[in-house]
Amino acid sequence: MLSLRLGMTIMMRQNHSDPTRHWAHDIYEVFQAQNISMVSYVPDAGHIDLIKLCEADERMRLVSLTTEEEGVALAAGAYLGGKRAALLMQSSGVGNCINMLTLIKSCQLPFLTLVTMRGEFGEFNPWQIPMGQATPDVLSAVGLIVYRVDAPSEIREVLEAAVCLAFGGYCGVAVLLSQRLIGIKRFVEEK
Amino acid sequence: MITAPRLNRREVVTDLLADRGDLVVVAGLGATAWDIASVEDNPHDFPLWGAMGGAAMIGLGLAFAQPSRKVLVITGDGEILMGMGSLATIAAARPRNLRVVVIDNESYAETGGQRTPTASGADIAAIALACGFPHAHTVREAHEIEPLRADIHQLDDLFLAVIKVALTDDPRVLPPRDGAYLKNRMRAALLGPQAVFE
Numbered sequence: 474m475l476s477l478r479l480g481m482t483i484m485m486r487q488n489h490s491d492p493t494r495h496w497a498h499d500i501y502e503v504f505q506a507q508n509i510s511m512v513s514y515v516p517d518a519g520h521i522d523l524i525k526l527c528e529a530d531e532r533m534r535l536v537s538l539t540t541e542e543e544g545v546a547l548a549a550g551a552y553l554g555g556k557r558a559a560l561l562m563q564s565s566g567v568g569n570c571i572n573m574l575t576l577i578k579s580c581q582l583p584f585l586t587l588v589t590m591r592g593e594f595g596e597f598n599p600w601q602i603p604m605g606q607a608t609p610d611v612l613s614a615v616g617l618i619v620y621r622v623d624a625p626s627e628i629r630e631v632l633e634a635a636v637c638l639a640f641g642g643y644c645g646v647a648v649l650l651s652q653r654l655i656g657i658k659r660f661v662e663e664k
Numbered sequence: 665m666i667t668a669p670r671l672n673r674r675e676v677v678t679d680l681l682a683d684r685g686d687l688v689v690v691a692g693l694g695a696t697a698w699d700i701a702s703v704e705d706n707p708h709d710f711p712l713w714g715a716m717g718g719a720a721m722i723g724l725g726l727a728f729a730q731p732s733r734k735v736l737v738i739t740g741d742g743e744i745l746m747g748m749g750s751l752a753t754i755a756a757a758r759p760r761n762l763r764v765v766v767i768d769n770e771s772y773a774e775t776g777g778q779r780t781p782t783a784s785g786a787d788i789a790a791i792a793l794a795c796g797f798p799h800a801h802t803v804r805e806a807h808e809i810e811p812l813r814a815d816i817h818q819l820d821d822l823f824l825a826v827i828k829v830a831l832t833d834d835p836r837v838l839p840p841r842d843g844a845y846l847k848n849r850m851r852a853a854l855l856g857p858q859a860v861f862e
Contacts, residue, residue, distance in 0.1 A: 511728060534728055536757055539749030546718030550725020555855045576715040580843030
């Protein structure tokens with residue numbers, strides 16, 4: 474019987490300006506500064522550090538979802554009640570959200586999602602590629618404004634602009650965190 | 665065993681929303697949105713014209729954002745089944761001010777009355793309990809409606825109630841369908857008139 478154990482390695486890129494500091498801190502600080510107090514997620518390895526930072530903050534309401542579209546509806550309800558939310562997901566979850574995202578445009582609701590990308594730069598898993606490649610197009614098609622971040626030094630500026638656009642302009646904004654930024658995921662066979 | 669005639673959804677929803685005060689209501693796509701519209705057009709109502717499967721999670725967001733208010737989600741069996749995972753998400757979050765009432769006619773009434781899985785035994789109250797809801801039960805008789813109405817206002821915990829109703833062809837009463845209007849109306853009602861300037 475063939476016995477394989479799958480291990481996982483992720484090469485994380487650090488912020489160039491301070492190599493000991495992960496870019497997730499930049500995102501977390503923008504959340505704090507912009508009063509984003511509710512964060513929902515279907516976890517992705519690329520969001521680990523940000524989720525940990527949010528978990529450690531008692532003022533932050535963190536919600537684990539069973540499917541990404543729940544986070545769209547949650548953000549809508551939060552805004553109706555006067556709170557700002559963000560949804561964290563992987564690109565494979567974007568397809569799960571499409572019909573729910575019509576809520577954002579139909580009601581002119583502010584909506585912010587941070588999407589960690591798979592299926593692009595350096596991808597090894599062919600099953601990730603179709604959704605990863607379709608992600609920016611389908612988000613645009615359903616009415617979201619899409620930004621992409623490739624370098625850690627860009628994150629703060631892009632996220633601040635995205636928050637302003639979403640909550641000032643009453644629209645949906647997706648920030649794609651590229652696979653080049655996050656680090657390439659590899660499964661290593663251990664025999 | 666004699667079974668009582670099935671409850672009428674319009675009567676049930678009218679009774680549940682009696683003396684509602686500032687109760688916040690999210691109504692799922694389809695018949696439940698028309699049901700609440702048949703009672704009145706209230707600024708604390710958010711009737712959905714789309715986003716099927718999302719009513720309960722919109723309720724969760726509102727319940728978190730407005731912890732001092734009671735938030736009632738009224739939705740159908742088809743709508744809640746589409747967002748079944750959200751019952752697990754909501755149970756884990758356990759907002760004490762959120763209530764979910766499922767008007768269960770065992771049918772997709774809007775599209776020709778096709779049977780939903782609840783007609784074949786899918787038990788939404790049991791699903792909610794299995795997901796971790798602290799309280800869930802199924803209502804079949806008229807005398808159970810008033811205690812449920814009282815629980816909506818008084819129970820300091822998350823709960824779900826399924827109300828088995830007849831498949832009826834009710835007069836269609838439509839709520840406003842402009843989403844931006846519904847959004848601004850709800851925010852003004854909850855946060856004050858200045859909310860629309862934010």
